[in-house]
Amino acid sequence: MTHFVLYAIGAAVTAFAILFGYRILLHPLKSYPGRLAGKLTNAHGGYHALFRSQHLEIRADHLRFGPVVRIGPNKLVFNTVKAIRDIYDNDDKILKSHVYETFVQTPGVHSLFDIIDNRDHSRRRKVVGQAINERSMRIFESTMVEQIDNYIELLRADSQNGPINMTEGINNLACDIVGLLAFGYQLNLQTETTNYFLVEGMRAANLIANVLMQFYTLRRIGLTSLLNFMSRNALNQYFALLEKLITTRTGKEIDAHHDLYSIVMEANKDAVSLGDSIRMSELWSEAMSFFPAGAFSTSGGISAALFYLSRNPKCYRRLSEEIRTAFSSDDEIHSGPTLSGCQYLRACIDETLRIAPPVPGTLWREVGPDGPAIIDGHVVPSGTEVGVNTYTIHHNEEYFPHPFAFKPERWLPSETPNEQIKTALEAFIPFSIGSRGCAGKAMAYLESSLVLAKIVWHFDFRPAPGKLGDIGGGTPGRRDGRGCKNEYQLYDMISGAHDGPCLVLQPRV
Template identity: 45%
Template sequence: MSTLTSYATLAAYLLGPLMFLVLAYRLITDPLKQYPGPTLARFTDGYVGFHAVQKRLHIATYEDHLKYGTVVRQAPNRLVFNTVTALHDIYLNSRVTKSKVYLQSLLSSNQPSMFNALDRTVHSQKRRAVGQLITERSMRSFEPTMTSQIRVFMQQQLASSQKAEVVNMTRRCQRLAADIVGHLAFGYEFNTQTADTNAIIPASMKWNSYRISVYMAWPFIRVVDPVVRWFGRKQIPEFFQTLRKMIGTRMSKRKDAAHDIYDVASEEVTDTTSGEKTAGLQGSDLWSEASFLVMAGGTTVSTLMSSVFFYLSRHPQVYARLASEIRAVFSSGGEIAGGAQLSSCKYLRAVIDETLRVAPPTTATPWREEDVYSAALPPSDEPFVVDGHLIPRGTAVGVSLYSVLHNPAYFQEPFAFQPERWLAPEGGKEDKDSEEARALMRRAFAPFALGDRACAGKAMAYLETSLTVAKTLWYFDFKTAPGAAGKVGGGTPGRTDGRHRADEYQLYDIFTADHDGPNLVFRPRGEFWKELE
């Protein structure tokens, strides 16, 4: 018998009984054995990993809910829900924290950020420090910088319109979002809208988000990360070289030279409730948060804006009503700014909310567990219950945002784009049933998640998107590009992988979302474009 055969026989003798014990446990004594779900998911994270690699885990999860019901066992140790009750039981529970799968996102540093800090005390300190930068009040201070970058965006649209160019809005919106978040995080000019010098930034945002998505779904596969890094051996060093350059440039200036993380998050923070003072972020903590802000802020807001342009271009009645509102409220493009006038544009807010519902910028399930990491949290015998289900300690639970936002129990015609669903009837009193239905929709509406671990950039996302869309509709008219180019971004009828709806903007799950299109053609509106010269 050869040495190789001997080793194979020995491995079979050792692994055979072990595999039998694992299978028996999963099928007979596993505390989650009563939950329905795909058979493969009972035994391995490879089920969700397979769909994560294909960037369609959000679609697979939606389909699993259709097949198995409101709670699905999606992996050996994970339960995913799609109900309002679960949404509130999980994300508004003070004894719940992020799941340990978030540790898989420590890809470039062993320093936890606000994104992946499991300890609530650590997270709270980081959130208070960074949160000062992205509050509504802070956004008012940052708005002139944001507006200057949106003006560059408008000038790019003007140049394209004068050449009758077809514009891919994914590329334009990604570069706008990157330039804005570069100023907010580092006080640094990326200038990706006007040059290719820092084009690595938007590409790296997507690349790192995809790696995080796959490793969180299938932690075992992270062993291949050295191979993945080899394939990115040119892109990854260039990205970190750019980061080091930004940090060095910023630190060479006065601390108050820009309204960014270096200026705001390094200051001592006072808790508004307790009055307790905590130190601001310093050193590597400060810059890891800035790097995360670039990735999260750049990808999610660009997805939201691209999605708005997709749905406006495919729904002429919505487009016309929104354009009329913007052009009636404002008398010039320069007048479009954060404040009472912009807030009075109720239909604009309804369009953004409906877009967030049908195309949530974060397609991943935000996994949570009962908190056993925070030293400040005393042990408790209180059961952890989600939507009536007693959850064993150590089990990861979550609500699929894409699934709950397309649940017909809360949203009639869930794949129809209907901004009016968010508005009370004009000139008439709403009946009790309609009022209750709208209240239920609001409870189910959580595109930024809920609780103290929810996305902190909500105010920034609404302001940036509102300004960009309003100014675009002030200066331009636009329509879908002719021919095959105009179909980019939508689904393809006849497909069997969940991407068959032509009028649904196709998102590719990379924890946040990747996408392509829409392709649009712009035309200057009257003489208003001269304000941009």
């Protein structure tokens, strides 16, 4: 028995030595710079994903090694505008990476987010995209405004009790809006505690998925269940609630609400090739990605905007003047020419999306079998995973001078040279680009605009005094990328988890 164990250990050591030797000395990507641990194993990326810091690690790698870095045995991450176009706007050569299979709960059943086949993605986007395009948002806006008005009234009441951590309330608001948009379901997170577990469940699911995306071997060797077991209570409650939402909605008439369900069912009701069971499984899959994507992306952006506005008095005063001049009453704050004409509001939102992108990580793509592909002049072989890290390129000084400064004016043609704005726009990818760009862009802008405009119209606000006011920022002295007190901290788990800011609000009217 002892000899067998020693033999097995020896064989394993030899196998790993051969594998690691190949990855360093013979691999097609051997000439690209990067950390040794990353060249040897994707466990390096999985480790940083577990601690929600991979976006910071990748930026540090680019600063150390240059614009192209090998962060995994078969992974290259780029930090140039040319690479953005070559990767995300090149459906002929570059596909969505196989690591998106992480999100597939039922074999063969995909959501818009994880479909790899381009033709299937195009079919699905035509349907799902109808629920969150500009036309749909105009129909849904009254429901959205009702939820935002409820939030404003809760803020008004809570403001009498001292400083408020804005993250919890904004998360609850965003989830309530997504519940209504997806299935016409009243989650009531703003007023009841029954479904509070939803946010924790979504975070757990996102964290696990991100670890598996970065270290896909865990899925291949069947360790997904172990990760799920670590958060089983939150995940079980989350999945049970999604099932309740779907079954409740399917028990109503298709046109009972204007929501994702009604649009998907209407589009598919005459489809001969799809049975009801397939449509229901697809709808479940869409719900799994629709909730965290719709809720966390907007809540993170709004929270970050409040953080930066509260710490940049000139920006805050300018936005307050614009909003309070444009609208004489709360009832006037809705989509239309007046809201669209608030250029500084849009600039604040865009600057927030730049400095604190809703998805701070890397949207992985894979060079397809028709490769190699030319990416920013580099010949990249088939099967290589490639991407541009959003947080890193949004903090690239070549495209964004003073990248850690909150400067909404960088987006205003009246204050910034057109050539500089053009350069910034080419590197600005909070919703990605190309055919796989985020379908929820219109929803994110409308919701963010309405919430911020109403908060600024109704309240004066400032950071809470003392340590409460530091919540959301970095900790001076840290050397892991989180040492900037005035940078809103993102925790990469596909979407950017966050905390704060903690504000003192004074009602105006």
